[in-house]
Amino acid sequence: MLYERIANSSWSKKTIPELFQETCQIRNKKVALVFQGSEVSFEELYKNVYKSASMLIELGVRPGDRITVLPTTRPEFIYLYLGAIHVGAVINVLNILWGENEIREIVERNDPKVIVTIDEHKGKNFIDLINNSVTDYTVNGDEVASKKVASLRYLMHVGGDSKNYDGFLSFSSLFDKAKDYDNEVLKRVNSQIATDVQIMYQTSGSTGVSKTVMLDQRTPLAAANYMAKNTGLVEDDKYINFSPLFHVGGLNAINLNLVYAGTTLYIMDSFAPLEALQLIHQHQITTTFAFAAHLQGIKQLPEFSNYSFNIKKMLLAGDxxxxxxxxxxxxSEEVVINMLFGQTEQCGLIALGDHDCINSKINKFTNGKPLPGVEVVVKDLHTGEKLPEHQAGELCYRSPLLFKGYYKQPDKTEKSIDAEGYFHSGDYGTMEHGYVRFLGRLGGVIKSGGENVSTYRVNLQLVDLFSDEIEDVQSLGVPDDFWGTKLVAWIRMKKQDSNLSPDELRNRCKGKMADYEVPKDILIWEGEWPISAEGKINQKLLTQKAKEMLQNKSVH
Incomplete structure (x- = not known):
């Protein structure tokens, strides 16, 4: 099945539901999904997706309606994602690390009919988060109404199903009682066009509040196809997912394994290094997608040498x-490691290494070749002129798989694409003999643990949150073996004798800022900021001083 699909470019001719139904019929009794020791066959997965779709129809969800989710990596959210696609709805996944301000702004902009959230995760109460983000909703029976989010009709929770939350429906209760709307589901599937927008993912928010990327079905299916093709995936491979579902890596894991390849997908509620290592060892798992932070987390385990790390095929976003x-x-001499270059605007995949390439230098030092039909160029940061190979500038690309724009932000969409039709990625890099080489984000943006973090935005939020205590902030990135780059903030206090400790500052940030925007270390700077010869704050000196202080801190 998989070989034929790759050979026939099935991804470009069929929809996600069409391929999913074929996969479930052909695989049938094979294990599709494994979560916390429980196995779900493709036959069972098919039934659960249709129950989820029927549940949405019973709630009155129509094609084009938006369903916003705050998910952990649980089967219920996979059923919901595929069920929403089947009924023609638009699935919009939000980052569970965000605080109230970000959730509020995005929910008000994205017009959801239904909001579905995990109820609690790692001590964070998401019912409270929604209540503090959508503050004006009223409850009338099963429905809710909000003036600020006029489209909203239902709130739903996944998780503690024995608990009741005012205004929130229980996913499991609705799921279990869902009537049979299979004929209506099939009718909607048959009327779908793969180029209709049905997926909305959020950018990493690298230049402020996250933008909402609109994708049709072809883009994630293209990602699934080339991930399978370029890694040499076979039907007996087993895939473990490290990525959260709010990251396109999680979306790609679903489409790659459950929709396109028919391979077994192992999931964890969230990434846990020891659990991941144990699963890989116990089930002889062979393939995954990883960031450097995932690998560091596993490798640094004291127990690492006690287990077999059986991965033979890896998609890697790293250096x-x-x-x-x-x-x-x-x-292992047989291991295939495919470096990639990706962005949410193209469902996480623009360029990808190939398992057939035996040049280790290319595999190690580049991020692969652009996908077929994708044109990548490097443009001068100041003139916008195309640069020759090996000369660094902004990576820009034209693609038939590019997103359909930012939802309700036409100005930002227009600004991101130039007169030649190239999308400006905001990434720095080169082209080398047809291969992409990613060299980092432009401007004051760092990538920490797989998340793009705007240091400018962090500065503004810290000064705003602590306006009585903090005079100024300079955030920056420091190289770190675990995070890739660690977010560190230098702060100048208004009063030098302030009793506010860095640890107290960090604790007070939690829940107000996104988790990844909370600095891993806060350092106190006394006096004026150092100034460079150009008259700007000397970021290089601040970074060097931060490295020295953190090194001394670790020694002592």
């Missing part, structure tokens, strides 16, 4: 150092 770590961990 040469992460590549070397992956090779060391896999410890």
């Amino acid at each position: 040469p150092k992460a590549y070397d770590l992956a090779v060391e961990m896999c410890n």
Whole structure:
């Protein structure tokens, strides 16, 4: 099945529901999904997706309606994602690390008919988060109404099903009692066009509040196809997912394994290094997608040498150092490590390495070749002129798989695409003999643990949150083996004798700022900021001072 689909470019000719139904019929009794020791066959998965779709129809969800979810990586959210696609709804996934301000702004902009959230995760109460973000809703029976979010009709929770929350429906209760709307589901599936927008994912918010990327079905299916093709995936491979569902890596894991390849997908509620290692060892799992932080988390386990790390095929978003770590961990001559270059605007995949490439230098030092039909160029940061190979500038690309724009932000969409039709990625890099080489984000943006973090936005939020105590902030990135780049903030206090400690500052940030925007270390700066020869704050000196202080801190 998989070989035929790759050979026939099935991804470009069929929809997600069509391919999913074929996969479930052909695989049938094979294990599709494994979660916390429980196995779900493709036959069972098919039934659960249709129950989820029927549940949505019973709630009055129509094609084009938006369903916003705050998910952990649980089967219920996979059923919901595929069920929403089947009924023609638009699934919009939000980042569970966000605080109230970000959730509020995005929910008000994205017009959801239904909001579905995990009820509690890692001590964070998401019922409270929604209540503090959509503050004006009223409850009338099963329905809710809000002036600020006029489209909203239902709130739903996944998780503690024995608990009741005012205004929130229980997913499991509705799911279990869902009537049979299979004929209506099939009718909607048959009327779908793959180029209709049905997926909305959020950008990492690298330049402020997250933008909402609109995708049709072809883009994630293209990602699934080339991930399978370029890694040499076979039907007996087993895939473990490290990525949260709010990241396109999680979306791609669903489409790759459950929709396109028919391979077994192992999921965890959230990434846990020891659990991941144990699953890989116990089930002889062979393939995954990883960031450097995932690999570091597993490799640094004291128990690492007690288990077999059986990964033979890996999609890697990282740098040469992460590549070397992956090779060391896999410890096999047969291992295939495919470096990639991706963005949410193209469902996480623009360029990808190939399992047939035996040039280790290319595999290690580049991020692969652009996908077929994708044109990548490098443009001068100041003139916008195309640059020759090996000369660094902004990576820009034209693609038939590019997103359909930012939802309700036409100005930002227009600004991101130039007169030649190239999308400006905001990433710095080069083209080398047809291969992409990613060199980092432009401007004051760092990538920490797989998340793009705007240091400018962090500065503004810290000063706003602590306006009585903090005079000024300069955030920056420091190289770190675990995070890739660690977010560190230098702060100047209004009063030098302030009793407010860095740890207290960090604790008070939690829940107000996104988790990844809370600095991993806060350092106190006294006096004026150092100034460079150009008259700007000397970021290089601040970074060097931060490295020295953190090094001394770790020594003592």
